[in-house]
Amino acid sequence: MTPTPRLEIRGWRKLVSRGLDLLYPPACVLCRENLSDGRALCDACDADLPRLAEPFCQSCGEPFPGEIDGPFACPNCSKLKFAFEFARPAMVRDERTLEIIHRLKYGRELHLAKDLGRLAAEAFADPRLAPALAGNWLLVPVPLHRKRFQHRHFNQAEEISRVLSAHTGLPVVRVLSRIRATEHQTALTRSQRLENLRGAFVITAAGRRQMEQSPAGVVLVDDVLTTGSTVDECAKILRRAGFQKVVAVTVMRG
Numbered sequence: 001m002t003p004t005p006r007l008e009i010r011g012w013r014k015l016v017s018r019g020l021d022l023l024y025p026p027a028c029v030l031c032r033e034n035l036s037d038g039r040a041l042c043d044a045c046d047a048d049l050p051r052l053a054e055p056f057c058q059s060c061g062e063p064f065p066g067e068i069d070g071p072f073a074c075p076n077c078s079k080l081k082f083a084f085e086f087a088r089p090a091m092v093r094d095e096r097t098l099e100i101i102h103r104l105k106y107g108r109e110l111h112l113a114k115d116l117g118r119l120a121a122e123a124f125a126d127p128r129l130a131p132a133l134a135g136n137w138l139l140v141p142v143p144l145h146r147k148r149f150q151h152r153h154f155n156q157a158e159e160i161s162r163v164l165s166a167h168t169g170l171p172v173v174r175v176l177s178r179i180r181a182t183e184h185q186t187a188l189t190r191s192q193r194l195e196n197l198r199g200a201f202v203i204t205a206a207g208r209r210q211m212e213q214s215p216a217g218v219v220l221v222d223d224v225l226t227t228g229s230t231v232d233e234c235a236k237i238l239r240r241a242g243f244q245k246v247v248a249v250t251v252m253r254g
C-alpha cells in the first residue's frame with residue numbers, strides 16, 4: 001500500500017474543514033463566542049471551569065469543602081483498598097465540563113478531545129505524578145468494548161490520551177482490552193459495579209511486550225472518575241500482569 005491515498009484524504013479533510021469553518025465559524029463550545037485558533041473553548045470559559053485544588057482525597061480526588069491540614073482520605077476511600085495508588089482528576093464536578101465530555105462522547109464532537117486532553121494534562125502539575133513523567137510511564141486508555149467502539153467510532157479515553165501524550169511526552173499504549181460488554185454503570189451500586197466489571201478486561205499482546213520491556217508504571221486515562229470501580233478493575237489486571245505502579249488521571253471527578 002502506498003501512503004498517497006491517505007495524504008489525499010488528509011488534504012480533502014483539510015479542505016472540507018476549511019469550508020465548514022467558512023460556513024460555520026468556529027465558536028466556543030460553551031458561550032458561542034467566535035474563535036480563530038482551532039480551540040473549542042474561549043479563554044474566559046476555560047478560566048471559569050473549576051480545577052481540582054487542595055484539599056482533596058489523596059485516593060480519589062474528591063474535594064474537601066473547607067480547610068484541613070495534611071493529606072486526607074475521604075470517608076468513602078478510607079474504607080477501601082484500591083489496586084491503583086491514586087486517581088488524580090484535573091477538574092472538579094461541574095455541569096459545563098460534563099457537557100463538553102458528553103458532547104465528545106455522545107455527540108461525537110471529536111474536536112473537543114483537544115481541549116479536554118489539555119485540561120487533563122493540568123493534573124500532571126501534581127507532584128505525585130513527577131515519577132510518571134521522569135520514568136516515561138505508559139498512558140493506558142481505559143478501553144471500550146468492540147461493540148461500543150463500533151457504535152461510537154472512537155474511544156474518548158484514547159483520544160484524550162493522545163492529547164495528553166502530546167503535552168507530557170509519555171507514550172500511549174493499548175495495554176488493555178475490554179473483552180466483555182458491560183452494562184451502563186450509572187444506576188449500579190459499588191458492589192454491583194464490581195460484579196459487572198469482573199473479567200471485563202485483559203492485557204493485550206502489546207501490553208505484555210511493554211511489560212517485559214518496562215514494568216515500572218502505568219497512568220490509566222479516562223474521561224470521568226465516578227466511584228473508581230472501572231479504574232480499580234483495570235489496575236488489578238495491570239498489577240497482576242506485573243506493572244509495579246498504577247495511577248489514574250481523568251479529566252473530571254464525577
Ligand SMILES: [Zn+2]
Pocket residue numbers: 028029030031032033041042043044045046
Ligand atoms: Zn466561551
Ligand SMILES: [Zn+2]
Pocket residue numbers: 057058059060061062073074075076077078
Ligand atoms: Zn476518596
